[in-house]
Amino acid sequence: MPLLRLVFLLLLAFIAWRAYRLLFAPRPRPPAPPPLQDMVRCAVCEVHLPVTSALRHDGQAFCGEAHKRDYLARHGQG
Numbered sequence: 001m002p003l004l005r006l007v008f009l010l011l012l013a014f015i016a017w018r019a020y021r022l023l024f025a026p027r028p029r030p031p032a033p034p035p036l037q038d039m040v041r042c043a044v045c046e047v048h049l050p051v052t053s054a055l056r057h058d059g060q061a062f063c064g065e066a067h068k069r070d071y072l073a074r075h076g077q078g
C-alpha cells in the first residue's frame with residue numbers, strides 16, 4: 001500500500017519537524033545591557049563614575065560633595 005506508506009512518512013516528517021521546532025526554537029533574548037555611559041574620574045579619589053552621577057565644578061568631576069569640598073579646600077577656592 002504505497003499511499004499508506006506515504007501518509008505515514010508525511011506524518012513522521014511532521015512529527016520530526018515539530019520536535020525540531022520545539023528543541024531549537026529561538027530562546028527569548030536576554031535583557032540588553034544598559035547603554036554605555038561616559039565615565040569621568042573624581043579629581044580627589046580617582047574613582048570612575050558615570051558622568052550623570054558626578055558633581056562638576058571648575059572643569060573637574062567629583063564623586064560626591066565631600067570630595068568636591070576637599071578639592072576646593074586644597075585649591076584655595078570656596
Ligand SMILES: [Zn+2]
Binds near residue numbers: 043046047063064
Ligand atoms: Zn572621590
